Amino acid sequence: MKFAVIERETIILDPKNNMTRKYIPSEIRKDPLTGRSSRICHFMALKWDKPDFEKLVAGTEQWCPFCPDKVLQVTPSFPEEILPEGRIISDDMVLFPNIAPYDSLGAVATMGSRHFIPMTEITPERIAKAFRVAMEFFRTVHGRGHPESVYHIVNWNYMPASGSSLIHPHLQVFATSLAPNLMREELEAAKDYLKTNGTNYWDDLVQAEEASGERYLGRIGRTTWLTAYAPIGVAGDVLGVVDDVPSTLELTDDDLSDISLGLTKTMAAYDKMGIYNFNMNFFTGAEGDGHARVHLLFSPRTFFNQALGSSDVGALRNLFNETICMAFPEEINGMLKPEF
Numbered sequence: 001m002k003f004a005v006i007e008r009e010t011i012i013l014d015p016k017n018n019m020t021r022k023y024i025p026s027e028i029r030k031d032p033l034t035g036r037s038s039r040i041c042h043f044m045a046l047k048w049d050k051p052d053f054e055k056l057v058a059g060t061e062q063w064c065p066f067c068p069d070k071v072l073q074v075t076p077s078f079p080e081e082i083l084p085e086g087r088i089i090s091d092d093m094v095l096f097p098n099i100a101p102y103d104s105l106g107a108v109a110t111m112g113s114r115h116f117i118p119m120t121e122i123t124p125e126r127i128a129k130a131f132r133v134a135m136e137f138f139r140t141v142h143g144r145g146h147p148e149s150v151y152h153i154v155n156w157n158y159m160p161a162s163g164s165s166l167i168h169p170h171l172q173v174f175a176t177s178l179a180p181n182l183m184r185e186e187l188e189a190a191k192d193y194l195k196t197n198g199t200n201y202w203d204d205l206v207q208a209e210e211a212s213g214e215r216y217l218g219r220i221g222r223t224t225w226l227t228a229y230a231p232i233g234v235a236g237d238v239l240g241v242v243d244d245v246p247s248t249l250e251l252t253d254d255d256l257s258d259i260s261l262g263l264t265k266t267m268a269a270y271d272k273m274g275i276y277n278f279n280m281n282f283f284t285g286a287e288g289d290g291h292a293r294v295h296l297l298f299s300p301r302t303f304f305n306q307a308l309g310s311s312d313v314g315a316l317r318n319l320f321n322e323t324i325c326m327a328f329p330e331e332i333n334g335m336l337k338p339e340f
């Protein structure tokens with residue numbers, strides 16, 4: 001396990017200190033699995049002001065297609081050969097086809113009837129229940145032998161800075177035979193790692209991080225929570241790795257509850273920084289992939305300038321896929337750890 005880093009130093013003449021020399025350190029880190037680079041710098045404190053949520057949310061329920069008065073009228077249904085009952089309804093949660101599909105087996109699942117749920121009020125029970133709805137969809141299409149039922153992915157965009165166009169909490173649920181870019185790179189690298197080292201990369205990562213403690217957050221059931229060494233998000237990423245589970249379909253009901261609890265702890269910790277938006281993706285292998293382990297990546301999202309709506313994804317990230325994190329992941333670990 002190699003945690004590679006290239007250290008950099010910038011010298012500026014500081015106007016706040018009579019134009020004397022100021023030395024500013026930064027780092028270019030390499031992800032131990034893929035070699036993807038991630039830049040760590042300090043240009044602001046990890047502290048944001050939250051907006052006036054009442055103002056932000058006001059009126060949006062009027063046109064929200066996921067609110068209970070509309071969801072069964074305006075959302076589509078699956079044809080009988082994919083999902084016999086058309087939609088999956090579990091109490092106040094509904095899963096239906098994604099109306100803007102990016103693959104042939106795409107669904108959206110509402111996380112209940114409540115239109116706006118502040119990040120810290122989303123309970124682990126609610127998340128686990130929504131994951132179970134997604135699993136029911138995956139198991140149905142898998143049982144029917146759909147050719148795209150290979151990688152089973154749950155993604156979550158929460159609140160506008162995450163790219164979500166709706167306030168109403170919902171999950172993106174899809175199955176595909178084509179692993180998305182970063183997931184594919186990870187799977188290929190993990191396969192090589194297993195071939196070269198004779199061990200599973202994720203098992204080794206968990207062991208190394210547990211031993212060093214620098215980025216370790218905690219363990220819930222058989223899921224280990226870490227701050228990512230080479231994060232994608234500007235305020236770091238939290239990684240949850242499930243022991244012994246190569247693919248989503250092999251997750252147990254207990255795993256879903258444990259993952260959900262870890263996510264709420266992560267949300268509670270980021271809430272204290274003023275973060276109220278995030279992306280969360282499942283990364284999975286195909287069934288029986290010995291080199292893979294199901295892991296989740298939680299990446300907080302924010303606006304660099306709330307009034308202007310400035311995205312935290314700029315040219316460097318968008319076009320080069322080069323990421324910038326505004327604090328050392330070990331420092332971020334210290335901010336998150338009290339919740340774990």
Ligand SMILES: [Zn+2]
Nearest residue numbers: 064067115168
């Ligand atoms: Zn709604």
